[in-house]
Amino acid sequence: xxxxxxxxxxxxxxxxxxxxxxxxxxxxxxxxxxxxxxxxxxxxxxxxxxxxxxxxxxxxxxxxxxxxxxxxxxxxxxxxxxxxxxxxxxxxxxxxxxxxxxxxxxxxxxxxxxxxxxxxxxxxxxxxxxxxxxxxxxxxxxxxxxxxxxxxxxxxxxxxxxxxxxxxxxxxxxxxxxxxxxxxxxxxxxxxxxxxxxxxxxxxxxxxxxxxxxxxxxxxxxxxxxxxxxxxxxxxxxxxxxxxxxxxxxxxxxxxxxxxxxxxxxxxxxxxxxxxxxxxxxxxxxxx
Amino acid sequence: xxxxxxxxxxxxxxxxxxxxxxxxxxxxxxxxxxxxxxxxxxxxxxxxxxxxxxxxxxxxxxxxxxxxxxxxxxxxxxxxxxxxxxxxxxxxxxxxxxxxxxxxxxxxxxxxxxxxxxxxxxxxxxxxxxxxxxxxxxxxxxxxxxxxxxxxxxxxxxxxxxxxxxxxxxxxxxxxxxxxxxxxxxxxxxxxxxxxxxxxxxxxxxxxxxxxxxxxxxxxxxxxxxxxxxxxxxxxxxxxxxxxxxxxxxxxxxxxxxxxxxxxxxxxxxxxxxxxxxxxxxxxxxxxxxxxxxxxxxxxxxxxxxxxxxxxxxxxxxxxxxxxxxxxxxxxxx
Numbered sequence: 001x002x003x004x005x006x007x008x009x010x011x012x013x014x015x016x017x018x019x020x021x022x023x024x025x026x027x028x029x030x031x032x033x034x035x036x037x038x039x040x041x042x043x044x045x046x047x048x049x050x051x052x053x054x055x056x057x058x059x060x061x062x063x064x065x066x067x068x069x070x071x072x073x074x075x076x077x078x079x080x081x082x083x084x085x086x087x088x089x090x091x092x093x094x095x096x097x098x099x100x101x102x103x104x105x106x107x108x109x110x111x112x113x114x115x116x117x118x119x120x121x122x123x124x125x126x127x128x129x130x131x132x133x134x135x136x137x138x139x140x141x142x143x144x145x146x147x148x149x150x151x152x153x154x155x156x157x158x159x160x161x162x163x164x165x166x167x168x169x170x171x172x173x174x175x176x177x178x179x180x181x182x183x184x185x186x187x188x189x190x191x192x193x194x195x196x197x198x199x200x201x202x203x204x205x206x207x208x209x210x211x212x213x214x215x216x217x218x219x220x221x222x223x224x225x226x227x228x229x230x231x232x233x234x235x236x237x238x239x240x241x242x243x244x245x246x247x248x249x250x251x252x253x254x255x256x257x258x259x260x261x262x263x264x265x266x267x268x269x270x271x272x273x274x275x276x277x278x279x280x281x282x283x284x285x286x287x288x
Numbered sequence: 289x290x291x292x293x294x295x296x297x298x299x300x301x302x303x304x305x306x307x308x309x310x311x312x313x314x315x316x317x318x319x320x321x322x323x324x325x326x327x328x329x330x331x332x333x334x335x336x337x338x339x340x341x342x343x344x345x346x347x348x349x350x351x352x353x354x355x356x357x358x359x360x361x362x363x364x365x366x367x368x369x370x371x372x373x374x375x376x377x378x379x380x381x382x383x384x385x386x387x388x389x390x391x392x393x394x395x396x397x398x399x400x401x402x403x404x405x406x407x408x409x410x411x412x413x414x415x416x417x418x419x420x421x422x423x424x425x426x427x428x429x430x431x432x433x434x435x436x437x438x439x440x441x442x443x444x445x446x447x448x449x450x451x452x453x454x455x456x457x458x459x460x461x462x463x464x465x466x467x468x469x470x471x472x473x474x475x476x477x478x479x480x481x482x483x484x485x486x487x488x489x490x491x492x493x494x495x496x497x498x499x500x501x502x503x504x505x506x507x508x509x510x511x512x513x514x515x516x517x518x519x520x521x522x523x524x525x526x527x528x529x530x531x532x533x534x535x536x537x538x539x540x541x542x543x544x545x546x547x548x549x550x551x552x553x554x555x556x557x558x559x560x561x562x563x564x565x566x567x568x569x570x571x572x573x574x575x576x577x578x579x580x581x582x583x584x585x586x587x588x589x590x591x592x593x594x595x596x597x598x599x600x601x602x603x604x605x606x607x608x609x610x611x612x613x614x615x616x617x618x619x620x621x622x
Contacts, residue, residue: 185374187372187373188376190363190370190372190376191370191372192378193364194342194343194363194369195364195389195393196364196394197393205392210379
């Protein structure tokens with residue numbers, strides 16, 4: 001009897017786990033496995049053929065372009081991450097600790113999400129008339145007498161790329177940080193004040209340490225999104241800047257799938273290492 | 289010279305827009321004393337405490353501590369320290385770091401502040417837990433840490449917001465005597481907010497009963513219990529029956545009422561029917577309905593020592609007479 005019972009229990013457990021396992025296997029594990037396999041294939045100008053060669057990786061790792069593009073990707077990531085964190089933390093802090101009623105917190109939080117009602121592309125395009133040579137920004141600055149001639153670096157530049165990243169992804173920082181901040185017991189802030197902490201000391205000694213898990217989750221969102229992006233960089237830099245995503249998309253456009261797959265594998269490993277390092281700092285399991 | 293731990297509230301009012309939480313409260317806290325602010329929830333006792341602590345602004349009036357007017361000072365500049373209801377320990381800091389927090393804010397160097405924290409932890413008997421996190425402690429242990437954290441600032445007055453309400457009954461009794469002991473040993477004033485009469489009676493040198501933002505009565509525990517001045521105090525303190533003699537209300541302690549079988553001479557006695565009998569260990573509690581006259585709208589409660597009760601047991605439904613000495617009937621302000 002006990003044996004039969006435990007067998008049916010085990011079966012039930014397997015059955016309950018299987019739907020998610022199947023979905024993950026089909027749509028996550030299998031594609032990644034295929035990319036890994038294809039990354040070892042060979043390619044000619046007009047065809048690709050199954051093989052097991054290290055040519056793709058060898059070419060990738062020997063090319064100086066790879067390193068400069070990876071460096072550029074890291075640069076975009078670090079700058080965008082820092083700006084998203086600074087803005088996201090400030091917005092979340094304001095919402096969580098300066099807005100007194102929950103109704104207004106929810107209203108203002110929803111206002112933050114309004115830009116997400118349109119697609120990424122449209123939000124990027126909408127910067128063009130603003131930042132262009134004769135755009136609103138340049139015209140305003142000129143009419144105010146701050147500049148004499150239009151700024152050239154506003155659009156189709158690294159500045160524009162970072163601006164778009166920050167615009168697109170700050171909310172991914174706001175949400176988890178706001179969520180952790182809302183869980184901080186308000187009496188902790190009073191206790192800090194009672195112990196003589198200034199506003200700044202409360203921020204660094206109480207709020208910041210307790211918000212770490214949220215900061216880490218937001219950081220993972222932003223870092224993975226920025227490192228995997230290709231369309232924003234192409235669009236906002238006017239094809240003058242490149243990141244790893246564009247390297248892959250170019251290979252795909254030229255039907256060099258094995259090379260694209262190899263680059264993808266290297267990018268995937270890089271992102272996983274970055275996240276691994278970030279997780280060393282904070283235990284986010286507390287949060288989940 | 290004024291005692292450093294004596295405090296005075298002068299016509300202190302707290303209003304939120306139209307709503308008045310504390311209405312012109314004036315009171316004196318003697319130095320080196322244990323004061324309980326007692327009242328039902330929403331009576332303004334917590335707001336009063338929070339105003340003394342500086343976590344709530346005072347709408348009108350003044351608060352003095354020692355010979356200083358502290359009405360507009362920040363919490364840490366007042367010489368008060370607060371122990372919060374849910375203890376409000378910092379979950380990311382160890383017990384020792386929690387206790388040393390205020391010293392860290394002052395910029396005291398690490399070694400010095402940790403050794404100071406250890407002294408306070410020894411005072412509350414928690415030295416062995418210095419490196420634990422608050423979540424690894426029981427409720428009673430967390431409370432001791434919170435106490436140590438409040439006391440490390442060397443306050444003249446310790447403010448305690450319902451400190452015992454989160455503990456189980458057994459622990460509550462133990463912490464109660466420990467709070468009283470600490471207050472005596474430290475020689476500072478404690479102001480303790482509670483809604484429990486037992487707690488206030490057992491701890492307080494001075495009880496302040498509050499209701500609807502006003503003070504109902506101030507006095508020693510015995511005064512407040514034996515000589516309630518208002519109907520509210522008599523009913524809130526418990527152990528009293530409030531009756532009407534036609535002109536005004538009387539409060540009579542339930543253990544001062546005698547149950548007799550025959551109508552007593554003199555005529556103070558009223559007729560009543562036994563409704564319920566409860567055995568409480570050393571006593572029996574008998575609930576009666578006064579028959580006919582409307583002397584008491586509520587059931588009358590009488591407490592009888594168990595030996596006395598066993599000699600002449602009562603039965604439910606039995607008609608009896610209630611008698612008391614005129615001295616025990618206490619006239620209430622209307």
